[in-house]
Amino acid sequence: MSLFRADPRTKEARPDGRRRLPPGQRLTDGWPVLHYGSIPKIDLAEWRLQIFGLVEEEKTLTWDELMALPQAEARNDIHCVTTWSKFDNDWRGVSLRDVFALVKVKPEAAYVVFHSYGGYTTNVPLDEIQGPENMLVHTHNGEPLTLEHGWPLRALIPNLYLWKSAKWIRGIEFVSQDRPGFWEMYGYHMHGDPWKEERYG
Numbered sequence: 001m002s003l004f005r006a007d008p009r010t011k012e013a014r015p016d017g018r019r020r021l022p023p024g025q026r027l028t029d030g031w032p033v034l035h036y037g038s039i040p041k042i043d044l045a046e047w048r049l050q051i052f053g054l055v056e057e058e059k060t061l062t063w064d065e066l067m068a069l070p071q072a073e074a075r076n077d078i079h080c081v082t083t084w085s086k087f088d089n090d091w092r093g094v095s096l097r098d099v100f101a102l103v104k105v106k107p108e109a110a111y112v113v114f115h116s117y118g119g120y121t122t123n124v125p126l127d128e129i130q131g132p133e134n135m136l137v138h139t140h141n142g143e144p145l146t147l148e149h150g151w152p153l154r155a156l157i158p159n160l161y162l163w164k165s166a167k168w169i170r171g172i173e174f175v176s177q178d179r180p181g182f183w184e185m186y187g188y189h190m191h192g193d194p195w196k197e198e199r200y201g
């Protein structure tokens, strides 16, 4: 009997034809915690999400206002650049496109910079985060996010490496030119597609 029996899910194909497990990744059952610096202290009464930059109407949402937006659910896989992938995560939160609709994004906007409590930032192309799988999430597998995974709210961009999914989110900024975020300034890829192994550079 092999100790290394492969999980058959790693051989599955995605609806878009790509293999479910991206190249160079292995499956994990746990959920590793990875971030730079310490966990920010956040008070829900003071918590705000600022949506700004190239928009017609900047908006700042309180926690109650965020929770009053349509609540969405999704199940998907996440992929960390450090080579672990975790399948079948159930998320609850708000679709990014519903958040974008609140501010009327200007046509010049081409990239989004996510800002976190604690100072972390990361950049993503706006046209790649329009699908319903791209969310701001507060619940994972039926439980509120733990502090270390981004409580109260994190971004979830499941088709890019997980460093693009900012924990402890506090801002969404629309910009016309791509601008490196925290890890991108230290050599991580500007785009970060796991199926193209866009890890560094």
Ligand SMILES: Nc1nc2c(c(=O)[nH]1)N[C@H]1C(S)=C(S)[C@@H](COP(=O)(O)O)O[C@H]1N2
Pocket (backbone or CB within 6 Å): 031, 032, 033, 034, 035, 036, 037, 080, 081, 116, 117, 118, 120, 148, 149, 150, 162, 163, 164, 165, 166, 167, 168, 183
């Ligand atoms: N605010 C914030 N978000 C962050 C990070 C960070 O340092 N600060 N690290 C990123 C990186 S590099 C990874 S791999 C994932 C890890 O998410 P997890 O700890 O929930 O697995 O969070 C991303 N989001």
Ligand SMILES: [Mo]
Pocket (backbone or CB within 6 Å): 034, 080, 081, 082, 162, 163
């Ligand atoms: Mo990471």
